[in-house]
Amino acid sequence: MDRVVQISILGKISGNVNADEVIGTRITLKKMYSSSGEVLPFVSARAIKFAIRQALKERRFEIDPLIENPQAEETLRLSDTGDPLKFIDNDLFGYMVTKGKGEIARRRQAPIALSYFKALKDTPIKAEFAARFPREGKKEGNPVPFEVEIAEFIGRLNCIIYENVGRFEEGEIEDEAKKILKVEEVKGKRIYKIDDSERSRRIKAFSEILLTPSYVLPRRTNSLNIPEYIAAIVVLSKKGALPVFQYLDYDFESQRVDIEKLRKLIEREEIKNKIESKEIEILLIDYFDNIKEVPKEIAKVSVSAAIEKITSFI
Numbered sequence: 273m274d275r276v277v278q279i280s281i282l283g284k285i286s287g288n289v290n291a292d293e294v295i296g297t298r299i300t301l302k303k304m305y306s307s308s309g310e311v312l313p314f315v316s317a318r319a320i321k322f323a324i325r326q327a328l329k330e331r332r333f334e335i336d337p338l339i340e341n342p343q344a345e346e347t348l349r350l351s352d353t354g355d356p357l358k359f360i361d362n363d364l365f366g367y368m369v370t371k372g373k374g375e376i377a378r379r380r381q382a383p384i385a386l387s388y389f390k391a392l393k394d395t396p397i398k399a400e401f402a403a404r405f406p407r408e409g410k411k412e413g414n415p416v417p418f419e420v421e422i423a424e425f426i427g428r429l430n431c432i433i434y435e436n437v438g439r440f441e442e443g444e445i446e447d448e449a450k451k452i453l454k455v456e457e458v459k460g461k462r463i464y465k466i467d468d469s470e471r472s473r474r475i476k477a478f479s480e481i482l483l484t485p486s487y488v489l490p491r492r493t494n495s496l497n498i499p500e501y502i503a504a505i506v507v508l509s510k511k512g513a514l515p516v517f518q519y520l521d522y523d524f525e526s527q528r529v530d531i532e533k534l535r536k537l538i539e540r541e542e543i544k545n546k547i548e549s550k551e552i553e554i555l556l557i558d559y560f561d562n563i564k565e566v567p568k569e570i571a572k573v574s575v576s577a578a579i580e581k582i583t584s585f586i
Contacts, residue, residue, distance in 0.1 A: 274435065274510065274511050274512050275434075275435040275508075275509070275510055275585065275586055276432060276433070276434055276435065276509045276512055276513050276586075277432070277433040277506065277507070277508055277509075277582050277585065277586050278430070278431070278432050278433075278506070278507040278509065278513060278514065278516055278517070279430070279431040279432075279433070279482065279483070279504060279505070279506050279507075280428060280429070280430050280431075280504065280505050280516065280517045280519075280520040281428065281429045281430075281431075281482075281483075281501060281503075281504040281520075282426060282427075282428055282501070282502040282503050282504070282520060282521075282522055282529065283389070283426070283427065283429065283485075283499040283500055283501040283502055284424070284425070284426050284427075284499065284500040284502065285315065285389065285424070285425060285427055285489070285497065285499055285500075286422075286423075286424040286497065287422050287423075287424075287497050288301050288400075288420050288421055288422050288423075289315055289319075289489040289490060289497045290302045290314070290315040290316055290319045290489065290490055291420075291490075297417060297418040297419055298399065298418070298419040298420075298421065299418065299419070299420045299421065300421050301313050301397060301421040301422065301423055302314055302315070302316060303397065303423075304388075304390070306394075310393065310394035310395075311394055311395055311396075311397060312390055312391045312393075312394070312395065313390075313391050313395050313397065313423045313425055313427075314388040314389060314390035314391065314427065315388065315389040315390075315427075315489060315490075316388060317386040317387060317388055319489065319490045320386055320389060320429070320487075320489070321361075321365055321386060322490060323487040323488055323489050323490060324478070324481055324482065324487050325361050325365075326487070326488070327481045327486055327487040327488075328360055328361065328477060328478070328481065331477055331481075333360040333474075333477065334358055334359050334360065335359060335360070335361050336352055336353045336355070336359040336361050336362050336367070337353070338351065338352060338353065339351055339352075339353050351368070351369055351370040352367035352368055352369055353367070353369070354367045354368075354369035354378055354380070354445075354446075355446075355449075356380065356440065356444075356445065356466075357445075357449055357452075357453075357466060360474055360477075362380070363383070363437060363438060363466075363474060364382070364383060364384045364437065364474065364478055365382045365384060366379070366380045366381055366382030366383070367379070367380050368380075378443065378444070379443075379444070380440070380444045383433065383434045383435075383436045383437045384431065384432070384433050384434070384437070384478065385431065385432045385434075386429070386430070386431050387428075387429060387430040387431070387517075388429075389427050389428070389429040389499070390427050390428065391423075391425035391426070391427045392425075392426055392427060392428060392521065392522055393425075393426075393524065395423050395424075395425040396423065397421050397422075397423050398421070398422055398423065399419045399420070399421055399422075400419065400420045400421075400422050401417065401419055402417070402418055402419070402420060403415040403416060403417045403418065404416045404418065426502070426522050426524075428517070428520065428521075429499075430517045431482065432513055433475070433478075433479075433582070433586055435586055437471060437474060437475055437586065438465060438466040438470065438471030438474060438475075439463050439464070439465050439466075439471075440453070440463070440464045440465075441461060441462075441463065441464075442461070442462055442464075445464060449464070450464055453465055453466060454467075472583050475582065475583050475586055476579060476582075476583045479578075479579045479582045479583060480579055483501075483504060483557065483575050483578060483579060484575060485498060485499055485501060486498075501557075501559045502522070502529065502559055502560065503520065503529045503556065503557060503558055503559060503563065504520075504556070504557040504559075504578075505519075505520050505534075505554060505555065505556055505557075505570075506554070506555040506556075506557070506578050506581070506582065507552055507553070507554050507555075508552060508553040508554075508555070508581065508582070508585045508586075509546070509551065509552045510551045510552070511546075511551055514542070514543065514546070514552065515540075516537060516543070516554075518533075519533045519534060519536060519537035520533070520534070521533045528562055528563070529558075529562070529563050531563065531565055531566075531567075534556075534566075534567060534570060535567055537554075538554070538567050538569045538570065544569075547569050553571070553581075554569065554570045554571070555570070555571050555572075555573045555577075555578050555581060556570050556571065556572045556573070557572075557573060557574070557575055557578055558572060559575075
């Protein structure tokens with residue numbers, strides 16, 4: 273199973289969409305610092321997965337409610353259910369089912385990996401001042417002031433979809449589940465598979481939510497936020513992941529996608545050879561239709577066309 277889909281997305285994010293901690297009366301924003309001292313706010317991969325889970329739930333997929341295992345250590349007591357047949361997020365994002373002390377947990381490596389949605393350049397962080405007032409019917413009192421860190425930035429989100437969506441190795445699922453799944457031999461391993469139509473339905477639903485986008489980022493400070501996508505590249509590779517993510521970039525001077533970086537991508541010898549041998553296909557989604565000089569090796573497509581390509585390929 274070597275097929276891989278790599279997706280890199282440029283988008284704008286505003287506000288305090290992934291609050292970090294409360295210091296005094298200030299709600300801080302998640303951020304990291306580059307080696308040159310730049311301040312780079314970000315939305316964590318965990319927060320993005322949470323948002324995608326909620327969007328999948330709205331599409332009537334069942335989401336893992338988590339279970340409590342009293343035999344596990346205190347820090348691991350809340351556990352994934354570990355039922356990828358029933359719960360789509362157990363399939364897409366993997367799981368770890370904790371056992372009793374000293375026992376090995378049952379794990380599944382996630383077929384879908386997500387990065388931080390991180391700012392591309394140094395970003396100023398501002399403080400928004402606010403206050404909590406007594407509500408109607410409560411005793412009168414003074415308002416309680418607080419601050420919220422906010423930022424507006426253009427960031428990049430990377431995603432890899434591996435071929436094992438809907439496919440499970442021997443130790444990943446329970447014996448009862450194995451009885452109702454198809455079995456095949458792959459490189460000397462027994463692989464258990466869900467129905468092909470259900471597998472395609474899951475891949476398509478995830479791709480639609482991610483690429484549209486139709487997920488709402490966490491709103492710890494009561495601010496609604498859906499990312500504003502600018503562009504995305506989708507790389508369909510028959511033989512594993514490739515170094516492509518750094519080539520989707522933004523030119524802040526011209527306020528457009530950096531076309532020169534995309535040209536450098538297809539000029540890389542190993543990428544050029546794989547394009548010529550049809551081992552990879554590179555797609556570009558231009559959400560605002562602002563990219564006019566797309567290299568001929570890259571196919572400019574609509575969101576719906578990209579989703580169909582991903583679903584049929586992987």
